[in-house]
Amino acid sequence: MKRRGKRVLGIGGAATVAVAAVATAAVVNLQGASEATAAEPSGATGFAAQNGGTTGGAGGKTVRATTGTQIHQALCGRAANSTPIIIEVAGTITIGNTAKVSGSCNTAAGVIELKDISNVTLIGVGSTGVFDQIGIHVRNSKNIILQNLHVKNVKKSNGATSNGGDAIGLESSVSNVWADHLTLEASGGESEGYDGLFDMKSGVKYVTLSYSVLKNSGRGGLVGSSDSDTGNGPVTYHHNYYQNIESRTPLLRAATAHIYNNYYEKLGSSGINPRNGGKALVQNNYFKDSQNVLGTYYTDLKGTWQASGNVLDNVKWTGEGTHAGAGMTSNGTVTVPYTTKLDAGASIPSIVKSTAGHGTGMKTSDGGTTAPNPGTTTPAPGTTTPAPGTTTPAPAPGGTNLSIGAGADGSSKASGSSYGNVIDGNTSTYWQPSGNTGDISVKWSSAKTVGSIVIKEASGSKVTSWKLIDETSGKTISTGTNSGVKTFTPISTKKLTFEVVSATGTTRITEFETYAK
Incomplete structure (x- = not known):
């Protein structure tokens, strides 16, 4: 494992933070001084690193905020809506302490609004940076980093509501977002008033969700809000911990996703759901005590998946949908424009539980060996999945077996x-x-x-x-x-x-x- 970031002290002992190898900038405390600093982002991964990359507020002023209003003030107090800024969140954000602010941008009360802006890092300090019953809404924006934050119990009904019930919602011409080391949680499903934990719709592109915990929700997240919402993706999901989620981990409508080294535990109805032309490259994940973890569900509009190196631990398949099945059989080819290092599937539970989420010290995994050309996972149905800690066999290659007919x-x-x-x-x-x-x-x-x-x-x-x-x-x-x-x-x-x-x-x-x- 490795730990991102370092603590640096500026002149006179004032806390400072350096981001993405940019020179250290002094922290401006909007309320109170503190020696604690936010961890240092070390660089976006996956699709967020494509399309010019995602650097957030690197090179800009670092500002500290303890209320939602102060976050809005920092965003809208810039010289321009594209002036780089790093906002350290060092308190608990609520609907009650989040007011509308105008200036170089425009915000809304009761929701953290990142609208019509760019070049922003929003990062929690240590175990602070908690958003209690208030969602984060990113709209018409680009080059955004959300890191080391805890968003919980955001509702769309049955109480105080924020952000349409999504913990984090990306919507309308959003590009290059890196969401990293987050904890996103609900306390129930739609009937209790909750919606998605991490949703993307209406033209959201080049996003990575990494080292995050998503738990206790009916819906993990979607890419594309309807069958006509086809302009989203690509997205990378890696080293995330999905726990006690009913479905949508994620749901992909006409979007491409690279999904690797995630730990899925207690998926109630379905898991990864590419449909309506959605494509998923699914590598070296661990699925435990779950059902229907990969396939097209709740529609006749099929998707494509290519799977390799995944571990199934007490996974069941019901009659609903079109399944990858016990062999996690691929039904097509899915490619990504980058290479990465993969941890072995059997090691994922221990790695992810020690690195993912808010307040974990921004630890990451160094990865295993360089990812091979993607292939299909073809353990024969009924075979025993390797126990945690054992060596996972090399993934079988994909495509046509040329020996047939030879x-x-x-x-x-x-x-x-x-x-x-x-x-x-x-x-x-x-x-x-x-x-x-x-x-x-x-x-x-x-x-x-x-x-x-x-x-x-x-x-x-x-x-x-x-x-x-x-x-x-x-x-x-x-x-x-x-x-x-x-x-x-x-x-x-x-x-x-x-x-x-x-x-x-x-x-x-x-x-x-x-x-x-």
């Missing part, structure tokens, strides 16, 4: 086995060499581009050393000590040979799958 031959075969059994898509049939070692090949009439293979063995078979040979060039392109997934620099070939160098038990290969990547 030819096969080999060095030898035992009675009752066949070369063709490794390319028939049936794991109940197999090839067995006449001895413990031998080789099996997949061949095509015209050259194919191959960048990964999957070797599957029957029960009792254990290959301990192997080579993969490109028969077109005669070169050994990969080696290994166990079966499973192997990726390599793509080659163009008419024939690939899997040579078993050593094995224990009786070698029986059930499938030799080949993929373009």
